Amino acid sequence: MPRVRNIGGIGAGPIPVYVWIPPTFSPIHKVEILSGTTTTDITDIMIRGEFIDGVTETIGSFSFQIDNSAETYTNLFNTYDQVKLYYDYGTTASTQRFTGLIERVSKKEHTLILSGRGTAAKFSGKNVTYAATNTARSTILSEIIAKYFSSELTTNNLETDSGTATVSYSDKPWQEVVEELCQASGFDAYVDKDSDFNYFEAGSRLNITEAAVHEFNLISVGDFSPDASNIFNKVKVYGKEIGGFPILATASDTSSQSTYGVKELRIDDSNIITFDQAQVRADYELSLLKDPPTVGEVTSLSLPTILPGERIRISDPQNGLNPQYYPIQKFMHTFSNDAPPMTTLTIKKERNTIPNILKKRIKFESDITVSNNPNELDYSYIEDFETSSGTLTKVLFRNGTLISDGTGTGTWNSGAIILQVIPTTFSLSILDTADSKSIIVKISFDGGITFKPLITNGIGQDITFSTNTKSIIIEITLISSIAEVSTLGILYK
Structure with a gap:
């Protein structure tokens, strides 16, 4: 929208005025189906139809109903036939905007209903x-x-x-x-x-042709408001398990929690193989989810040239949509014998409807890993003894296991381990392969001056502590020559 300076504005400065110059010609569309070597133009026999396209989570789709009262098309179309939508301003629809594949052909009275998805499917x-x-x-x-x-x-x-x-x-x-x-x-x-x-x-592509403008082509604005159903302000990411212990990272936003209450999201992804990966994922998901997004739909007369991911100008001040470019998550073109062609724009992201919630739940259940975190702690530290680290006295690493060198009681001192937060609660476990009663695990919060036992004779100990540091030292003592430890895992918050 060109901006026109109003030098006679009221007050200290000019009043901004935006004027959208619409396209000169009217929109025109064409829909073709390619079946083998035969191309059929169904534009004039389409009773109603819709084409949806968008970015990232949205895979394009279509569904349309055509007149088949003469049974001309009963056996003409098949699954995986190609569908093409052409859409332009002018007298001829020559610019292809969408390609899809038919996935279902169904009959309804004297019509055919053809539906499918875009080629990304x-x-x-x-x-x-x-x-x-x-x-x-x-x-x-x-x-x-x-x-x-x-x-x-x-x-x-x-x-x-x-x-x-x-x-x-x-x-x-x-x-x-x-x-x-x-x-x-x-x-x-x-x-x-x-x-x-x-x-x-995201947001880098502008559509400078189209706009949805009040009192011109904008038809309706539906439920355009912040949506608190999408908020999560504490995100836990569980990655791959190492020796039975999960890679675990957490990100929280206390400001959002004080406003909306604590709303937790658990993400299970066994493809995350490092703590840094888990923390980056948790931080990023939190940044997206801690505040209520602006969610809504805008319907206007048809906008033929829009493409997925573009920002488009929208103006409807009475409904809180000041004239500016808005990011479009997806859009739907609709055609009907009873109404002019329309385009519905979804702003920013989809509302968290019940189908979306179920979709996320199904994915969660398919990805979920069994994690040993009964105390609902937030972070993990895992030592798998695959590479040499710490100080070894009469012990050694062999094939990813801490073992005695056979000369008597030995110890492994981790050296300083820097945790993600100052800990208040610990849960420590070891995965041992022999003689667990001959293993002692201690922890120090003061740089190794004093140690408190966590595991003695194979039995875990409850400890209380007060510390103001993220730095800890773990010490493992192998009393017998056959004692072994393959993994040390700490969960904490």
């Missing part, structure tokens, strides 16, 4: 295995595409993301990989009509 269910260390997220995506989808996906619009990640995916759905990397990077992604993978900074 072909790739979303593919599981991938991939690992990388300190690698640019855009590189991770391009390498996975090259490995698994080189003949199907192009990467002409995969923009460079300088942020790095360390990942280890084992048989993980491709769609989850995309969502995870987008969440961590602040980028959006989608597969376009030409099966090109788009990856770009």
Whole structure:
């Protein structure tokens, strides 16, 4: 919207005025179905239809009903036939905006109902295995595409993301990989009509043609308000288990908790293999979820040129929508014999409806790992003895196990371990392979001057302590020559 300066404004300065100049021509659309070598234009026989597209979590979809009173199309269309939507301003619809694949053909009275999803659906269910260390997220995506989808996906619009990640995916759905990397990077992604993978900074793409403007083409504004149902202000991330102990990190926001109460979210992801990964994930999820997002839908007369992830100008001051660019999470084009073509825009993110909650719950139950955290602690420290560390006296590391060197009672002193927070509660366990009664575990909060026993003769001890430091030292004593410890795990908060 061009901004016009009003030098005669009231008060100390001019009043900002925004004027949107609409397109000169009216919108026009065309829908074609490619079945084998036959292309059928169904625009004039479509009774009603909708096309949905969006970024990251949204895979494009469509559903439309066509007249089949003469039974002309009864056996013409099949699953995986290609659907193309062309949408323009002018006299001819020549610009393709969407490509989909029919997944279901059903009959209703004298009509056919054709439904399906965008081409991204072909790739979303593919599981991938991939690992990388300190690698640019855009590189991770391009390498996975090259490995698994080189003949199907192009990467002409995969923009460079300088942020790095360390990942280890084992048989993980491709769609989850995309969502995870987008969440961590602040980028959006989608597969376009030409099966090109788009990856770009969220909010960086503007649509300078379209707008939804009050008293012009805006039809309705629905439930556009902060949505507290989406708030989580304490996030726990459980990663891979090491020796039976979970990698665990927590992020909390006390300000949000005081306003909305404590609302916890648990994330289980066995592809997280380091504490740093877990903490970064927890911090990022918290940053997204601690405040209520602005959620809503805006419906206007058709906006043919909009593409996924674009920001679009919206103006409806009476409903709190000041004229500016708004990020669009997804959009839906609707066509009907009873009404003009319309476009519904979802602003920022979907409302947390019951289907969305169930979807997240199902994913949680499929990913969940059995974690030994009955006291609901927030962080973990794990020593797996795979690499030499600390001070060894008459003990040694062998094949990931702390063992006696056979010359008598021996000790392992961890040296200073810096925890994430000043601890108030501890739960410590060891995974031993022989003679647990000959193992003593002690902890020091004063740099090794004094130690308190945590495990003596294989029995855990309850201890109370007051400390103002994040630094601790663990000491393990092996009394017998056959005592062994393969993993030491601490949960704390």
